[in-house]
Amino acid sequence: MSTRGRPRAFDPDFALRSAMNLFWERGYEGATLTELAAVMGINKPSLYAAFGSKESLFRQAVSLYDVTEGRRVEQALYVEPGVRNAIARFLELNLEAYTNPDKPRGCMVVLAAMIGPPESAGTREYLAAQRAETRALLHQRLERAVMEGELAEGTDCNVIADFYTTVLQGLSIQARDGATQAQLRAIMRAAMAGWESLIAESVAA
């Protein structure tokens, strides 16, 4: 039925993963179609036939990143017992991923398209929405802790979520700048050191 015509000679999953890695390493603008096709092991017409356009390919690469990198790490937020613990573990899993020697350093969602020409504004907004998503997850976990009575009624979860989001994003930059995993871990511990005073300060008057 759907097996009409010449079968494709490449593995789309492998190709997309290769594209993801290059986008992750070089960013959206920094990865050229020619390089992308090369690492994917295919020619440009095959690339366009299978993935549509550079922007479309990028979005699919981000989706793959979400599934293969993001999802696994975000689970800690729900699996780990206790808010504080959950957030600490979430940060830790992130920083471990950021320094994986087999992969580009830092988070693709943070680094791949922070800035650039007006033509690619859509791509940047797409990534910004992904970042907002991560913040929302953190926020949800905090609100759940309030619901469950672990955090005081009236705790301002927005500030706490914003703070840890900021640290998380800063960690990506540190990772790209060459920080070791031990250094990143120390930064994470520093961020968690303030937990008690932070939640104490975040209760509405």
Place this chain on the structure above:
Amino acid sequence: MSTRGRPRAFDPDFALRSAMNLFWERGYEGATLTELAAVMGINKPSLYAAFGSKESLFRQAVSLYDVTEGRRVEQALYVEPGVRNAIARFLELNLEAYTNPDKPRGCMVVLAAMIGPPESAGTREYLAAQRAETRALLHQRLERAVMEGELAEGTDCNVIADFYTTVLQGLSIQARDGATQAQLRAIMRAAMAGWESLIAESVAA
């Protein structure tokens, strides 16, 4: 003596400042020579005669950024009394600059060239060195506090400096993503909330 030949018809300071603003807004790769020349109010040959090349122009723009944006804000680190206060004020001045409605959001040094093609690796390293400079300033201020007895002997200033550097860089991303000044200020307060426990934890065994 040096006033031979046709005098230049444009103000190099204004031109460089305009270039800085475009690089700040769009990043190194994202700002094209044609756009740069346009906002500088000159033609490309004049640009090349006065500033050398795109990379050279960029470095001069970063230098100008250092002088006009960085220096002023870094002074707080030394002028403000007390380490904690100095760092808090330093972060605050930064975040106020990051949300100045008359200027691009966030820090140019953090945002303008985080990622990109191999050709511009030199530019990225140049900016990375600038970021290291800022961290070094923070570190120096902390060590001074140890010297002066304000912080305990054996305090690990590296971790503290890394932590606040990470927060500072994260703030640039938050600013670009549209956070208000109030939100950024709340994040900074959250980062400072952990001060006491952070310095307590950072004393060597």
Place this chain on the structure above:
DNA sequence: CCTTCTATGTACCGAAAGGTACATAAATGG
């Protein structure tokens, strides 16, 4: 076997990138 359908590789497109040749304009030195 022949048509139909999809995938492939080559070779190319127009646009835009960074950068420059060159003729001319505007100043100073003699």
Place this chain on the structure above:
DNA sequence: CCATTTATGTACCTTTCGGTACATAGAAGG
């Protein structure tokens, strides 16, 4: 007044960008 020096504007260079036309290869359907 003329030579020299530097800046300007136009028009162009080469390369590379994202994207595609087109002829061909390889499978299934009839």
